[in-house]
Amino acid sequence: MTEIHQELHERRILGTELLWAFGVGVLIAAILSMIVFTALSIGVNPPSNVERLDPKALHLSGEFAEDNLGTSVGSDGRVVVRVIATQFAFLPRCIPVPVGRPVTLRFVAPDVLHGLLISGTNVNTMVVPGYVAQVHTEFTRTGDLLMPCHEYCGLGHSEMWATVQVLPENQFQPDSNGRVSCAQR
Amino acid sequence: MSDSHETPSIDRRLLDQPWRFWSTVAVAGTLLGGIILGALIIPVVQGRSAGLDAYTAICRALGILPGSPAQPQPSDRVQRTPVSQVVWTSELLHILARADPARGRTKALESCAACHGETGIAVAPDVPHLAGQSGPAIYKQLSDYRTGSRAHDLMAGIARALDETALADIAAYYAGRPMRNPNPATLAPAPAEIITLVELGDPRRGIPPCASCHRAGSGGPIETPVLAEQRDEYFIQQINLYASGQRRNDLYARMRTIAAQLTPSEIAGLAAYYRAGFR
Numbered sequence: 001m002t003e004i005h006q007e008l009h010e011r012r013i014l015g016t017e018l019l020w021a022f023g024v025g026v027l028i029a030a031i032l033s034m035i036v037f038t039a040l041s042i043g044v045n046p047p048s049n050v051e052r053l054d055p056k057a058l059h060l061s062g063e064f065a066e067d068n069l070g071t072s073v074g075s076d077g078r079v080v081v082r083v084i085a086t087q088f089a090f091l092p093r094c095i096p097v098p099v100g101r102p103v104t105l106r107f108v109a110p111d112v113l114h115g116l117l118i119s120g121t122n123v124n125t126m127v128v129p130g131y132v133a134q135v136h137t138e139f140t141r142t143g144d145l146l147m148p149c150h151e152y153c154g155l156g157h158s159e160m161w162a163t164v165q166v167l168p169e170n171q172f173q174p175d176s177n178g179r180v181s182c183a184q185r
Numbered sequence: 186m187s188d189s190h191e192t193p194s195i196d197r198r199l200l201d202q203p204w205r206f207w208s209t210v211a212v213a214g215t216l217l218g219g220i221i222l223g224a225l226i227i228p229v230v231q232g233r234s235a236g237l238d239a240y241t242a243i244c245r246a247l248g249i250l251p252g253s254p255a256q257p258q259p260s261d262r263v264q265r266t267p268v269s270q271v272v273w274t275s276e277l278l279h280i281l282a283r284a285d286p287a288r289g290r291t292k293a294l295e296s297c298a299a300c301h302g303e304t305g306i307a308v309a310p311d312v313p314h315l316a317g318q319s320g321p322a323i324y325k326q327l328s329d330y331r332t333g334s335r336a337h338d339l340m341a342g343i344a345r346a347l348d349e350t351a352l353a354d355i356a357a358y359y360a361g362r363p364m365r366n367p368n369p370a371t372l373a374p375a376p377a378e379i380i381t382l383v384e385l386g387d388p389r390r391g392i393p394p395c396a397s398c399h400r401a402g403s404g405g406p407i408e409t410p411v412l413a414e415q416r417d418e419y420f421i422q423q424i425n426l427y428a429s430g431q432r433r434n435d436l437y438a439r440m441r442t443i444a445a446q447l448t449p450s451e452i453a454g455l456a457a458y459y460r461a462g463f464r
């Protein structure tokens with residue numbers, strides 16, 4: 001091969017490389033701008049709340065003891081939902097929430113990595129043992145929403161799901177302790 | 186001739202120089218851009234809608250400041266006793282790992298063998314077999330009897346008379362016994378719907394497969410008992426106690442929720458399946 005041929009060959013390789021680098025760069029830029037756009041405009045973000053809790057003793061902790069799970073309304077009107085994600089179920093299995101009001105969802109896992117999303121909403125988080133996964137959201141439509149586990153957690157993973165019941169204000173009735181239960185249908 | 190070899194190598198290094206420079210710039214730029222976006226711009230903008238000032242938002246994004254726990258619940262509810270006092274700490278796992286089956290055998294002959302059998306094969310129908318049962322499962326139940334989390338007139342007294350090491354030793358002794366040889370007469374083919382429930386569960390009702398926890402080595406919770414070759418009378422009795430909520434020492438209501446959804450014929454079918462122990 002002569003010098004000139006070699007030179008042409010090098011240039012052709014360079015051209016191809018630049019083309020691919022440009023294509024990949026455009027893709028990365030597009031995906032990143034999508035993430036930034038959704039983060040800034042509709043509040044999609046990885047849960048930023050860092051809160052540790054001993055996963056081995058959740059049943060002895062005050063907040064996530066069995067009797068304290070589910071939906072409760074504080075004296076200040078704040079709606080807080082506490083849920084345990086365990087192999088292979090959510091406790092409680094039906095979660096009532098009001099429509100059009102801010103809701104704080106708090107999830108913990110005692111055993112392995114779990115995850116969840118509530119279909120049709122921006123709620124989507126991993127539940128890591130040792131941490132509280134906290135999500136603030138507001139449900140905009142009434143109806144039953146599916147909340148499946150979306151992080152493989154073991155052989156029963158595909159049977160792990162719960163229902164989120166978004167209730168109109170007149171059906172969302174806390175009892176004297178501020179607890180709300182799912183409407184029976 | 187050596188010149189003609191060296192010249193191109195120098196050329197190549199010179200040729201590479203701008204690439205090395207620009208790739209470094211690209212990597213450093215991406216990193217810097219990521220930090221600015223992820224640790225500054227996004228937290229500040231999102232923090233504003235959550236009512237956080239810029240400094241707090243940035244510190245929380247970096248993990249320096251903890252997040253805001255939800256407000257504590259009004260404490261007008263009477264705190265009931267937890268369903269179990271057992272916590273699988275590393276100290277407890279050490280005690281279980283160091284347990285001595287020989288010591289456990291002596292203790293078991295004194296306290297357990299009259300009902301559960303010397304080798305863990307029980308005689309009475311409502312007494313479970315313990316042979317080959319998982320050690321942590323035996324320990325958990327004994328411990329729950331001791332703390333009153335699981336109620337049984339006889340077992341509570343026996344378990345209270347033993348200390349923690351003795352419980353671990355007994356658990357290790359029975360866990361080390363081999364399972365029985367299954368009686369071929371009980372190996373009747375199980376109905377398809379029972380096999381499905383054991384192997385696949387029922388996604389519609391949210392019932393996970395029994396085998397996802399109750400088969401040895403399945404990767405479920407540590408305290409899960411092995412069900413193979415268990416007595417059917419005892420099995421049915423316990424499922425019904427879970428379903429009615431009379432027995433509630435299962436953490437996070439794992440079994441109460443499942444048992445309450447099983448039909449009587451499913452419970453009978455599962456009991457027969459596990460009595461045989463094999464498909």
